[in-house]
Amino acid sequence: MCIAIPGKVTSLLDEYTAMVDFGGVERQIKLDLLGGCDDALLGQYVLVHVGYAISLLTEEEGKETLALIEELMEGE
Amino acid sequence: MSAESELLEKIRVLSRPVRIMHICGTHERTISRYGLRDVLPAEIEVLSGPGCPVCVTPEEEIDRAIALAESGVIITSFGDMMRVPGSNGSLMDARSRGCDVRMVYSIDDAIAIAKKDPRSKVVFFAIGFETTAPTNAAAILRNPPENFSLLLSHKLTIPAVSELIKEIEVDAFIAPGHVCTIIGVHPFQQFAEQGFPIVAAGFEAVDLLLSIVMILEQMNGSGKYSAENAYPRAVRDEGNVRAQEMMYRVFEITDSQWRGLGTIKGSGLKLNPEFAKYDASVIYADLISEKMKNISYEKSASSLCHCAEILKGKEKPDNCPLFSKKCTPSTPVGSCMVSQEGMCYNWYRYRGADSA
Numbered sequence: 001m002c003i004a005i006p007g008k009v010t011s012l013l014d015e016y017t018a019m020v021d022f023g024g025v026e027r028q029i030k031l032d033l034l035g036g037c038d039d040a041l042l043g044q045y046v047l048v049h050v051g052y053a054i055s056l057l058t059e060e061e062g063k064e065t066l067a068l069i070e071e072l073m074e075g076e
Numbered sequence: 077m078s079a080e081s082e083l084l085e086k087i088r089v090l091s092r093p094v095r096i097m098h099i100c101g102t103h104e105r106t107i108s109r110y111g112l113r114d115v116l117p118a119e120i121e122v123l124s125g126p127g128c129p130v131c132v133t134p135e136e137e138i139d140r141a142i143a144l145a146e147s148g149v150i151i152t153s154f155g156d157m158m159r160v161p162g163s164n165g166s167l168m169d170a171r172s173r174g175c176d177v178r179m180v181y182s183i184d185d186a187i188a189i190a191k192k193d194p195r196s197k198v199v200f201f202a203i204g205f206e207t208t209a210p211t212n213a214a215a216i217l218r219n220p221p222e223n224f225s226l227l228l229s230h231k232l233t234i235p236a237v238s239e240l241i242k243e244i245e246v247d248a249f250i251a252p253g254h255v256c257t258i259i260g261v262h263p264f265q266q267f268a269e270q271g272f273p274i275v276a277a278g279f280e281a282v283d284l285l286l287s288i289v290m291i292l293e294q295m296n297g298s299g300k301y302s303a304e305n306a307y308p309r310a311v312r313d314e315g316n317v318r319a320q321e322m323m324y325r326v327f328e329i330t331d332s333q334w335r336g337l338g339t340i341k342g343s344g345l346k347l348n349p350e351f352a353k354y355d356a357s358v359i360y361a362d363l364i365s366e367k368m369k370n371i372s373y374e375k376s377a378s379s380l381c382h383c384a385e386i387l388k389g390k391e392k393p394d395n396c397p398l399f400s401k402k403c404t405p406s407t408p409v410g411s412c413m414v415s416q417e418g419m420c421y422n423w424y425r426y427r428g429a430d431s432a
Contacts, residue, residue, distance in 0.1 A: 003102055003279075004207070004254050004310075016218065030184065032214035033319040047257065047310050050154070050204075051182025052211040055257045055316060061309035 004049035006057055012037040020048060029053055083285035084115060090292035093119040095245060097389050099233060100252035101128030101417020102279050108422035110281040120288065123389030126236055126337060127252055128417035129204045130156040131387060134335045135373060137229045138162035141201045143367030144227065144360055145175035151227075152186035153201035155179045156415040159408060163371050167201075183215045190224035199356045202226045205233050207254045209345055210319035213326035216351055225356040228345060231332055234263050235343035241272065244388055248291045250284065251276040253307045258323075260315025264303035271301065278307035326351055335411055336384030381410035386419050393423040400424055 007020035013028065016036050020029045030052045031037050045061065046053035098104065104124045107113060113122055126132050139162040145151040151167060158167040158179060171177040180186045183200050190198035202212050209230045216226070233255050240246075249272055251264050256276040264274045273294035277287035287306040294301050305311050325348070332344025347355045357364065381403060382396035393399045393412070403409035405421055412420035 004257070016214075030182075030211070030214065032217070033210055033316060033322065035318055047254075049207055049254060050211050051184055052214065054207065054210070054254065054319065055310045055312075057309060 004047045004054060006045050006047050006061075009041050009044050009046060009053075012039070012042065018053075020046065020053070022048075079282045080285060083282060083289055086289050087120070087285065087292060088117060090289065090296055091117040091120060092292065092295060094247045094292070094295065095121045095123060096248045096250060096288065096291060097123040097125045097240075097244070097246040098250040098252075098277075098284075099125040099127035099237065100250075100255070101131065101415060102254075103127065103250060103252070103277065103284060104419055104422050105417055106279055106281055106284055108426040111426070112281060112284060116288070122288075123246060124386070124419040125240065125249075125389055126334065126387040128412070128415050128419075129208070129231060130154075130160055130415040131383070131411040131418050132231055132236075132334045132336070133157065133160060133203055133229055133411065134333045135162045136333065136368075137227075138167065139164070139368060139371055140357070140364050141167060141199070141227055142170045142175075143364045144199055144356065145170045145177050146173075146367055147360070147363040148176075149197045149199050149356075149360065149363070150176045150178065150189060151199055151201060152178045152180045152189060154181075154203070156417075157201060157203055159414045160411045161409065163373060183212050187215060187220045187224055190221050194221060194223055196223060197360075198224050199227050199360075200224070201229065203229045203231075205231055205252070205255050206258045206323070207252075209327060210258055210316070210323040213322045214319075216326045216347075216354055217322060220354070222353060225354045225359055226347070227356040228327075228347065229332075230327070230345040231334060232329070232343045232345070233259075234266075235340050236334065236337065237264075237267060239337065239340050239343075240388065241267065241270065244390065246272070246389065248272055248295065249274040250287050250291070251303065253278045253283070253311060256305070256307065256311045256315065258316050258319045261303045261305045261311065261313050262315075268301040268303045273301040273304075275304045275306050276311055278310065283307060334387075336387040381412075383410035383412045383420075386412055393420040396420070 007022040011019045045057040047055040167177045186200040273291045275287040275290045277283045327345035330346040333339045381398045385391035408414045412418040
């Protein structure tokens, strides 16, 4: 429930909906809590919780967290 | 030398007898999975608090959802919530009796079900802390169809911590990272001022070790404590202000009942009058009260389990007579054994049932 994972915004679909790439898997998520879709969010890393971006991450932070998660998955 | 071993070395240098409580199920998962309790100095005790929303949902609230499902309403919820027993089985059990209970990943999946069939009655069982509540607020502000409503069971972290510190013996807290993403670090400052160092942490082993270093540094320092942020990559000190505004446009604060902790003043959310048309407890009040009138909570199976004490960090899972015997992840009796964020689930999975 508290789990949130980072992904990269790849396209904007409507006022609130975007496609986000989670390390190769793309899903629709909502951007309401970051102010809705804005071209400035394209290519940005966001932290996603239950289908909603809750926080913006810098590219470096996003990649670093994704790398950590990949490492964890390999260790499963 | 890895970051983890550097942090552990720092902890060994700063170590002192201390009881640190985290209040987040995902923190418990990381701590259990990496066996952090085993590598920390023995005098540093890390306790698990009431930080898993699935675990703190009381039987009554689950029974209300089941009452609606039994009345022909489509109940949607997150996966974990479906297996937590109410007084007479779980939502999953209701589904096996023929009720329409569906697992969703997001509130928007539930809204899509309502849109697809306008004649259906679709209720989203809205659980979760401050991290989840704004997502539900955002969905409501987008005007979902009128055959969609929310059965609210949101809980707020700050009032629960205020209650906990009155009755438990802890010295410091690790604050939940993703709750802090929304509400920021400032609301936790009041606990620092009451004598509890508190540090917001992320969810990797390094994040948790760093938060322990920061707590020990505060305790070894001048004696003036503060709420600090060990998770700046996702948490701004003021939080996500837009999300806070959306949350309190749609919801207002109310009292709420917690499993194991009883009713805590101001610890829940209800819909503001403007959005009452989305409140399942109002729309379906008659259906709920009709089904609930004969339920007694005194003799239910889970009243034998020690979830209440475990949620307050007063007992460990293996103090519970049901742990790993009658209560296992495949047949959970208490809520703490259901979720991947539950203390008992993690204890069972990562320490092995034979340690009980």
